[in-house]
Amino acid sequence: MVDFIADYYKNIETYISGSSLRFNLDISIPASLEPPGTDPNPVDAILKDIQNHMIPxxxxxxSPNFFAFFPATVNIAGFLGEILCTCFNSDxxxxxxxxxxxxxxxxxVMDWLANMLKLxxxxMFSGSGGGRCHSKYNKRSCSCYSRGSKGQIRTVLEADVAADVANDFGLWVHVDAAYGGSSCICPEFRHHFNGIERVDSLILSPHKWLLTWQKCARSS
Known part of the structure; x- marks a missing residue:
């Protein structure tokens, strides 16, 4: 299994980024993927079927040829961390x-990231924030989106006074920096966070640029 994964990573540049399958196309199911019986299938046979039927x-x-959606970077440290987390199987x-x-x-870890970003x-968790917002806050924000005209919102954003207006009226200000916010760890990009002290919450997705697993995201 480890060798199979290592070979996949070694040869990742040889794969086209997109799938060769067509939507809703009936495909032949290999024997190892049929409903299980009383006897197990050899691991080698399963991996062979994955290589021949799943990977295409x-x-x-x-893949370095993949440019859709958003970056999905990971390194060996992130890979090993995921294995360790899976070992405990806790929720x-x-x-x-x-x-x-x-x-x-x-x-x-949350404070590590906050310190790297000079937030x-x-x-920070050691301050009055850090951690995770309630799961419903993003759903309630939709009611605000539907009540502001696009032209008004654009004018406010371009004038960079959105936080001032929100503070005047006691509105919650959230910054979605999921895609590029991690770049502000670099001093030359940190100016993009100027004024961040005026917002109430911030989200970053380290799995996009910081070589962590897909499930790694941070809300403060």
Whole structure:
């Protein structure tokens, strides 16, 4: 299995980024993927079927030829971290489910990232922020989007006074920096976060540029 994965990474440049399958096309299912019986299939046979039947039909996000959606970078450290997390098979839906893992993520790692971005202390777990917003905040924000005309919103954004207007009326200001926000770790791009102290929440997706696994995202 490890050799199979290593070979896939070694040869990732040889794969076309898009799938060779057509939508809703009936394909022959290899024997190893038929409903399981009482006898197991050899691992080698399963991996062979994956190589011959699955990989040609995959969209290869890690391919250097892939430019759709958003970047999907990962490195060996991220890969090993994912294996370690899978080993414990815990679900982090609250503090009690994995206490040590929750505190490592919220108190240590989140503050690491905030410090790298030179964010105000209010965005850190050790300050008054950090962690994760309630899962419903993004759904409620939709009601605001539907009430502002595109022309008015554009005018406010271009004048860079959105935070001032929101602060005057006690409105919540959220910055979606999921795609490029991680670049502000670099000093030459940090000016894009000028005025960040005036917003209430911020989201970044390290899995896009910081070589972590797909599920890694941060909200403050």
């Amino acid at each position: 039909g995959m969209t290869h996000w890690l 982090g839906f609250n503090w009690l489910a994995p206490p040590a893992a929750t505190e490592l993520e919220m108190i240590v 105000p202390r209010t965005f």
